[in-house]
Amino acid sequence: MSEISNRENFFTWMAIHTVSLLTIFIFFKIIFQSTSNINGWTEYQTLLVLGIASLITGLGSLTFFSFMYHFGLEIQKGEFDMKLVKPIDVHFLSSFYWVDFEDVIIIPNSLILIVYSLINLNPPYLLINFFVFILLILSSLVILFSALTLIQSLALKLVRVDSVANFFWSMVNISRYPTKAIRGISTIAAVLLAPVALISSVPAEVLFGRFEPVWILTSLISAVILFILSRRVFMSALRHYSSASS
Amino acid sequence: MRKYFLFSWMALQEMAEYRVNFLWRIAGTAIYTLALYSFWIAILGSGFGNQYFTAQTFALYYLAITFVQTLTDSEIWRIANPIYSGRFSTDLLKPYSFSLKVIAESLPDKFVQIFIISLVYLIIHSLGAKYNLNIGQFLLVLLSLALSWAGKFFIGMFLGGLAFWFKRVQGFVSLFWNIGGLFSGEMIPIVFLPALLLNISTKLPFRYWLYFPAQLMLGNVTDSEIRIGLTLQLIWLIIFFFASKILWSKAAKHFESIGN
Numbered sequence: 001m002s003e004i005s006n007r008e009n010f011f012t013w014m015a016i017h018t019v020s021l022l023t024i025f026i027f028f029k030i031i032f033q034s035t036s037n038i039n040g041w042t043e044y045q046t047l048l049v050l051g052i053a054s055l056i057t058g059l060g061s062l063t064f065f066s067f068m069y070h071f072g073l074e075i076q077k078g079e080f081d082m083k084l085v086k087p088i089d090v091h092f093l094s095s096f097y098w099v100d101f102e103d104v105i106i107i108p109n110s111l112i113l114i115v116y117s118l119i120n121l122n123p124p125y126l127l128i129n130f131f132v133f134i135l136l137i138l139s140s141l142v143i144l145f146s147a148l149t150l151i152q153s154l155a156l157k158l159v160r161v162d163s164v165a166n167f168f169w170s171m172v173n174i175s176r177y178p179t180k181a182i183r184g185i186s187t188i189a190a191v192l193l194a195p196v197a198l199i200s201s202v203p204a205e206v207l208f209g210r211f212e213p214v215w216i217l218t219s220l221i222s223a224v225i226l227f228i229l230s231r232r233v234f235m236s237a238l239r240h241y242s243s244a245s246s
Numbered sequence: 247m248r249k250y251f252l253f254s255w256m257a258l259q260e261m262a263e264y265r266v267n268f269l270w271r272i273a274g275t276a277i278y279t280l281a282l283y284s285f286w287i288a289i290l291g292s293g294f295g296n297q298y299f300t301a302q303t304f305a306l307y308y309l310a311i312t313f314v315q316t317l318t319d320s321e322i323w324r325i326a327n328p329i330y331s332g333r334f335s336t337d338l339l340k341p342y343s344f345s346l347k348v349i350a351e352s353l354p355d356k357f358v359q360i361f362i363i364s365l366v367y368l369i370i371h372s373l374g375a376k377y378n379l380n381i382g383q384f385l386l387v388l389l390s391l392a393l394s395w396a397g398k399f400f401i402g403m404f405l406g407g408l409a410f411w412f413k414r415v416q417g418f419v420s421l422f423w424n425i426g427g428l429f430s431g432e433m434i435p436i437v438f439l440p441a442l443l444l445n446i447s448t449k450l451p452f453r454y455w456l457y458f459p460a461q462l463m464l465g466n467v468t469d470s471e472i473r474i475g476l477t478l479q480l481i482w483l484i485i486f487f488f489a490s491k492i493l494w495s496k497a498a499k500h501f502e503s504i505g506n
Contacts, residue, residue, distance in 0.1 A: 009412060012421060013417050015417075015421060016420045016424060019424050019425060020420070020424045023425070023427060023428045023433070026428065026443075027428070027433055027434055030439065030440060031289055031294055031434075031438075033440075034293070034294045035289070035292040035293055035294040036292075038288050038289055038291075038292045039288050039292070158266050158267070163267045163270040163271035163274070164267075164270050166270065166271045166274040166275070167270045167271070167273050167274035167277070168274075169274070170274035170275065170277050170278035173278060174277070174278060174281040174282075177282075177285050179281065179285075181285070181288050182281075182284045182285055182287075183288065192277055192281075193284070196281070
């Protein structure tokens with residue numbers, strides 16, 4: 001709530017997030033004025049991906065995204081040591097330490113965009129699709145959380161990894177585009193972009209009624225495996241941690 | 247001048263010390279650029295924009311945009327962070343210019359990133375994307391890049407200087423560059439903008455700081471466009487020079503009152 005006490009900053013961030021979403025919305029509108037689809041992805045399917053990616057960003061900001069900002073700084077300043085002596089799981093305490101409330105506007109903005117896209121798509125069996133969609137959103141959040149945990153585990157050894165935020169935001173920002181529309185590229189690019197497709201494109205497909213079991217199962221299984229793996233890596237790195245500062 | 251060289255040297259040492267951190271930043275930028283480029287290839291494949299770009303010419307365009315963006319990055323955090331942390335008090339007392347210190351510290355980062363972009367260009371060149379520049383064009387490109395860098399430096403001084411009044415300036419910076427993303431040619435080539443947005447882009451500085459230098463590098467501008475572009479770069483540079491000067495003169499008084 002201290003974020004809201006700095007009113008000019010809070011309202012500025014509300015404007016930023018709205019303008020940011022509007023900018024990409026305009027970008028897609030310009031593209032689809034001259035073409036009906038991009039490798040099978042229509043205008044409203046693409047806008048649905050944008051809305052879902054924004055929703056995931058908003059939910060992440062209210063939960064674990066602060067992990068990428070505070071964790072490295074705490075290690076550099078020596079403040080992380082105090083967390084180790086507390087009777088709470090240190091992974092949980094580090095990940096959910098701060099709620100980025102100034103990003104709260106992202107969620108209603110994204111829901112508006114999702115509803116707008118769905119009205120124009122008018123998919124059948126929306127209620128059934130919705131339940132699978134919720135499951136995939138949770139899966140996407142777990143994948144992102146696990147990826148962030150793996151990256152932040154490096155901070156326990158290397159101390160300064162603040163640029164990891166730049167890398168992580170790049171992945172989150174890419175998810176605003178329908179990465180499954182990208183075809184005929186190199187193998188390296190396909191391997192890099194496939195995980196991003198799991199985050200937003202697959203939930204979007206489910207919501208407008210395109211069920212691809214391979215992608216759905218990959219998302220769910222990946223979430224479980226990545227979570228277990230990232231937790232193990234983080235706790236293992238923690239065992240080898242020695243304080244970086246007094 | 248030796249002290250500014252030392253600032254650059256210290257910044258280079260810090261980059262080398264935390265080289266994994268630096269690599270993460272490069273990786274993030276590289277992956278994002280690759281993804282956007284791949285998405286644009288899919289867009290071009292749908293028939294949109296074929297009259298202006300092919301896959302190869304779009305690769306060159308994107309590389310030029312990235313090159314200009316990297317070279318002219320405004321270093322706002324090097325200006326705002328010392329103010330937030332209080333280290334700026336020390337900078338005021340020492341016998342050097344804070345602005346020149348910021349410039350000196352940013353140089354190693356820029357040189358390394360330009361080296362990486364040059365390597366990428368060589369790869370694209372080997373894949374068939376050709377690019378030629380004569381000496382006259384080269385000098386004009388240098389002039390345009392210098393004006394673009396200076397203009398963005400002073401906007402960085404202006405936005406970073408807001409840190410004297412606001413606890414966090416990320417909001418203002420992000421708002422400024424989010425709007426800029428649409429009008430600078432970074433998100434979408436300016437030629438694709440509808441008439442209204444195209445008209446708005448001519449009234450704002452963004453296209454002259456990014457799109458114009460990139461198109462100049464690619465040889466895609468006429469002589470009259472070069473004259474207009476360079477003139478407007480100079481005008482915007484002067485505007486933000488005076489804006490930052492006024493803001494910092496007021497900030498110095500504000501900073502003193504906090505010290506007392």
